[in-house]
Amino acid sequence: MNMGEGVEWGLHCCLALAWVGEETPVPAAKLAAWFDLPQAYLSKCLQALVRADILGSTPGVRGGYRLARPPERITLMDVVTAIEGRESVFRCTEIRQRGESAAAPAGEFRRSCGVAVAMRRAELAWRRELTAQTVADLMATAPAKSPERARRHFAATGS
Template sequence: MRLNQGVEWSVHVLLSLAWLDDDRPVPAADLAASYDLPPAYLNKQLQALVRAGLLRSVPGARGGFLLAQRPEDITLMDVVAAIEGREHAFQCTEIRQHGMGEDAPRSSFRRRCAVDAAMQHAELQWRKALASRTIADIRAEADGHAPSAARIARKAYGRD
C-alpha cells in the first residue's frame, strides 16, 4: 500500500500547529514555505483536513488555519481518511469464480474468499494501529527525538 504525499504533509502541518499551541491562524503560504512545499497542492490537503473537521479555516487578511480539535483527539487514521478517503485498500473481485474456477459448483463459493479475508484482516490491523496514535503522541515522540523542533516551528511562524 502506498499513501499519497499529502498524508505526510498533513501530519507535519498538524504537528506544527500543535507545537504553536495558540489561537492565531497560520496562512497556507507560510505552512507551505516552512516545508518547501507547493502552496496550491498543500492547500488542497488543508481543505481536505478542514472538510474532515481536523483543521479550521479562518478567512481574511489575518486568516489561515488552526487545529479544529485537540492534538490528543486527532488520530493518524483521521488524517489518512481525510486525505485518502475511507475506501478499503483491497477490493476482492472474486476472480476465483473465473478461469479455472468457472466450472466449479456455486456451492464452492458460499464461504468468503480466503484471500479477501486475509487482506481485510491485515487492513483492519493497520487501521487500528493508525487509530491508536494521535498527533499528541507524534508531538511527544518528536519532542524526545528533536527537542528544538517545537522552538524552530514557533520561530518559523513568528511565535517566539
C-alpha cells in the same frame, strides 16, 4: 499500498499547528514555505483536513489554519481518511470464480475468499494502529527543538 504524499504533508502540518497553538492561524503559504512544498497542492490537503473537522480555517489577511480540536483528539487515521478517503485498500473481485473455476459447483465458493479475509484482517490491524496514535503522540516523539523552532518561525514571519 501507496498513500499519497498529502498524508505526510497533512500530518506534519497538524504537528506544526499543534506546536504553534490554536490562537495563531497560520497561512497556507507559511506552512508551504516551512516545509518547502507547493502551496497550491498543500492548500488542497489543508482544505480536506478542514472538511474533516481536523483543521479550522480563518479567511482574510490575518487568516490561516489552526487545529480544530486538541492534538489528543486527532488520530493518524483521521488524517489518512481525510486525505485518502474511507475506501478499503483491497478490493476482492472474486477472480477465483472466473476462468477455469467458472464451471465449479455452486457450493465450492460458499466460504469467503481466503485472500480477501487475509487482506481485510491486515487492513483492520493497520487502521487500528493508526487510530491508536494521535498528533499528541507525534508531539511527544518529535526532536526536542522542533516545537520552539516552529513557534519562532511562525512568530517571526507573522500570521
